[in-house]
Amino acid sequence: MWLVFYNTSFWIDTVHAMWHGDIASGGFLVSLLVLVLCLQAMLLLLLPSRRLMVGVASALFILAALSSYFSMKYGIVMDKDMLRNVFETNSVESRGLISSGLMARVAVLGVVPALLVWTVRLPSIEWSRRLRMRAVAVAGILLVCALALFAASASYAVFFREYKPIRFTLMPAAPLISAIGVWFDHAKGSGGSVVNVSGQARRTTPVHARPIVLVMVVGETARAANFQLAGYSRPTNPELSAQPGLIYFPDTTSCGTATAISVPCMFSHLSRRAFDVDEAWRYTNVLDALHEAGLDVEWRDNNAGCKGVCVRITQIDYVGHKDSQLCRDSYCYDEKMLEDLPARIDMLTRDTVIVLHQIGSHGPAYAERYPPEFEQFKPACHSNQLQRCTAAGIVNAYDNTIVYTDHVLARTIEILRRASDRVDSMLLYVSDHGESLGEQGLYLHGLPYAFAPDTQKKVPMLMWLSSSYMVRSGTVLDCVKSQAAKSFSHDNIYHTMLGALEVRNISYDSTLDILAPCRGAQEPSDGA
Structure with missing residues (x-):
């Protein structure tokens, strides 16, 4: 669902940038499809418990619905600067962005799947076996990702170097990773006192009557x-x-x-x-x-x-x-x-x-x-x-x-x-x-x-x-x-x-x- 319904901007921009009407560009797009699918799966497979997987998946459906709306309608990219701006937006400014279109999208592509994912029932498996299965799955995904990258390495070099903003339209990974980056930057920068590196400020003229x-x-x-x-x-x-x-x-x-x-x-x-x-x-x-x-x-x-x-x-x-x-x-x-x-x-x-x-x-x-x-x-x-x-x-x-x-x-x-x-x-x-x-x-x-x-x-x-x-x-x-x-x-x-x-x-x-x-x-x- 994430791959298809929340990434219209990502795929349109990618095709526009990388499609040249030849076999090589077609191979790149296929490999990118596989790569994105695998990386999206990794978001959940690295989580240890079903409850945590379901809870995170629910939150990501809401996040993907919100972010994809602004990306699709306004061409916004969800990098760290944009997320920093979002975090510093007050409630009044936020209300100015709310619309019926946004609410409908969040309801249909956010709330509904976020609730439905809780109906998924996974079989009860011993934790050691579950851990082995996850390890095999993650190893397999990494192998597939490596093969996908190797199969079109020249195209990926161009894509990652020349078209960086496109990757910040990938939902829900982009806003999630950017938000984590903003949090780490804030944590790294918090604490300590303000420093005056400019030295003492002084007047260059006597105080004037006016x-x-x-x-x-x-x-x-x-x-x-x-x-x-x-x-x-x-x-x-x-x-x-x-x-x-x-x-x-x-x-x-x-x-x-x-x-x-x-x-x-x-x-x-x-x-x-x-x-x-x-x-x-x-x-x-x-x-x-x-x-x-x-x-x-x-x-x-x-x-x-x-x-x-x-x-x-x-x-x-x-x-x-x-x-x-x-x-x-x-x-x-x-x-x-x-x-x-x-x-x-x-x-x-x-x-x-x-x-x-x-x-x-x-x-x-x-x-x-x-x-x-x-x-x-x-x-x-x-x-x-x-x-x-x-x-x-x-x-x-x-x-x-x-x-x-x-x-x-x-x-x-x-x-x-x-x-x-x-x-x-x-x-x-x-x-x-x-x-x-x-x-x-x-x-x-x-x-x-x-x-x-x-x-x-x-x-x-x-x-x-x-x-x-x-x-x-x-x-x-x-x-x-x-x-x-x-x-x-x-x-x-x-x-x-x-x-x-x-x-x-x-x-x-x-x-x-x-x-x-x-x-x-x-x-x-x-x-x-």
Whole structure:
């Protein structure tokens, strides 16, 4: 049953990748069929007792039904990064993924076989004989697997090397093995204290009479391809396009393809290549450095948490708030985070960083992310079952989320502009990752980084600086605009935030600070 009913995506992708219309590719597919059947059998044969076998089989039917649904409908692969994202998803976010199609599949291919497997009666055999039988069976399976691999070794070398994501669509083995891997990584990384490898954070200028305020907006699932500011043909940024002094960075790359990776990575001193999400909790991040330097640092969350980034600073959580205008159904609309922002800025006495973590364009229920009056593109898909919507309806709903994000960012800039008589301010916006909207049959996000399309990795980034901030910091706007022609990534966020807020530590690298060339003479990378 696992081989046939739960692995549609696996077999379709495998045939598409490996079938060449010749005997060799046909032999490979036959050997792979045998190999998968044997390995699936091994999942249960290694268990010592009937009760344990039946219990595990029941759980795996449920797991296979759930995982195969998302793999088949959205092209999702069940690797460790995706499972890590699943484990960090809150109940509200999970409800947005529940649909009648999912429930029907879990009932028919999950619950029913999970119950039926308990009706299987195995003969009572003495434990020593049972052990010998199992040993013979396992030895036989390993021999068959070895023969299957040997029979098409050249094809397997290509399959395992060039088409790695396909193996993470094999049910129920892929989600099971990935979940075990995540658990081991977590167990290996748990315990111990947080280490500050960046040294003491220190101010580079005396405390100023006027506070600096940086509003850092962490976008969710916004892809650069659908930003008007990046050249998209649709007017998805009507308000930001009219903002004087706004700088958009058209070539920006994310650190990961899922929130659980990208958010801790963008605030880390480590580059994407050096970053390990399982080790991230061990090290302080840029928000810790700013707090250590004497700044007030606040994290406002309208998403599924800060992924460990904000554990040592002030946190405000908007998920679950009840508000007739801005909080409906699951999440609040992102404007909820702005309600008391003017009053908060009026009360500032110290340099301050306020992070707004948006729900943004989180799918598949895109139409739930914006108020009805922002439904500019119609007809829009209003279902979380994207397969029931047209391609145009999905894109329309997604583009409406970008229009609403445009409005939220423009409102934030206006709040900062109105406070310009009291504070020196700037806004920095960057999305955590992008999204697939049906291109190449892919939906949502979370593919392994090496194989993910650019739509999941190319993200929008923009900046706005108040006139008073530019005077205070010596930043030249035309220079910043010229910087926008360069390529940037999440690797630049840590250093740009430190530089903009006049804070340095030994991890600060001026070559990664976007604004450093525009503050006059280039500063040395050690901040001396």
